[in-house]
Amino acid sequence: MSPLWSGRLETGLDQRVFEFSVLVDRDRRLLPYDLEASIVHVRMLERQGLLGETDARRLREALAEVEFAPDGDEDIHSMIERVLTEHLGELGKRVHAGRSRNDQTAIATRLWARDAASQAARSVAELARALVDRARVDGDLLLPGYTHLQRAQPVPLGHHLAAHATALLRDAGRFAAAREAANVSPLGAGALAGSSLGLDPGYSAAELGMDAAFENSIDAVSDRDFLLDFCYAATVTMVHLSRMAEELVLWTSQEFGFAELSDAVATGSSMMPQKKNPDVAELVRGRAGIAIGRLTGLLSLIKGIPLAYNRDLQDTRPQAYEQFDAVTEAAAVMALAYATLGFDAEAMGAAADDGRTVATDVAEGMVTAGATFRDAHHAVAARVAAGERFEAPSAEQAVAARTAPGMPGAYRAQLDRLTERIEAVLATE
Known part of the structure; x- marks a missing residue:
């Protein structure tokens, strides 16, 4: 033909x-x-x-x-x-x-992107649920929270995992916005200027379950912003997954010793018999870099295209397909890694309760007794510099003193709210 x-x-x-x-x-x-x-x-x-x-x-x-x-x-x-x-x-x-391949490919791509965004949101929500489920079981274990990769203050594991889940639900929200952006029908726009056959674009949009038909026929066939929205949402998600992956690499190292990956998600060495490598986490971390490259490539591809349709636009689709595969596959293996991760409560607890992570609490105790925080800060810093390790409050007491909404001592209430939001995402078609 x-x-x-x-x-x-x-x-x-x-x-x-x-x-x-x-x-x-x-x-x-x-x-x-x-x-x-x-x-x-x-x-x-x-x-x-x-x-x-x-x-x-x-x-x-x-x-x-x-x-x-x-x-x-x-x-x-x-x-x-x-x-x-x-x-x-x-x-x-x-x-x-009454149809051109220009509006034909645009509608098919939008329908694919609509489903892809929904599926990606569900994949991310499934990972968030795995984190929340794990937090409900092991959430009371203590570990040090970090800033600058230096031990800062003690936190429950549940509070830490809830932080990752919170970020992932923001990602699910970005996918929902990408789905909404895709849910506009270009059918009837033709090559760029519509048709004289008396078509009904509004009928086609309604039959496809789309929110609306196009407002401008030229824009309808040349718009790929919805793919940018989808790929941006996927890229931010991959960045979040990369941060989680880096943390798994650190936590499962002998230097931290906070956790051990299950055999189902770890690999060995062909030469060194003692090795247990976090390859899954390293691959996720690496693929986040590739995802950033795809988004940058798409932006560069679209930036110089005059209205209306140009053949360059066909190359936006493979990038979006690969972005979808990357984010859904990475979310799935990370969910498996967290579901099967073994935590070392003793190593985590010792790091959380090393006599220095409660220094802020000691200073705040002096404030309660009437000192200014700045004076208390200097006094406690001097004692730490002199080698003092504080026996009171304990790490458990420090956590228990922080019970306002969103704080470590209230992490179980966070888990309840997260669960409601996760189930809402999973229930969305």
């Missing part, structure tokens, strides 16, 4: 150019979404009197049976029309009435 645009050009496309430009295999993910939109387009054409009832029914039935079977096709859209024409003859060609 000749390319859909071949009527204008007399000679065939050089095979090297064809192979350079096609994206059929990587766009396989778009097939169910393109078919869904095509079926709605056929219903709209019938509703507007542009297709008869019998022809519309035959087209819808044929579209429902299309499977991925490329045969020298330029793209998924061309493949669908070829298959329809092979099965229905001239009737198959009528599916393209």
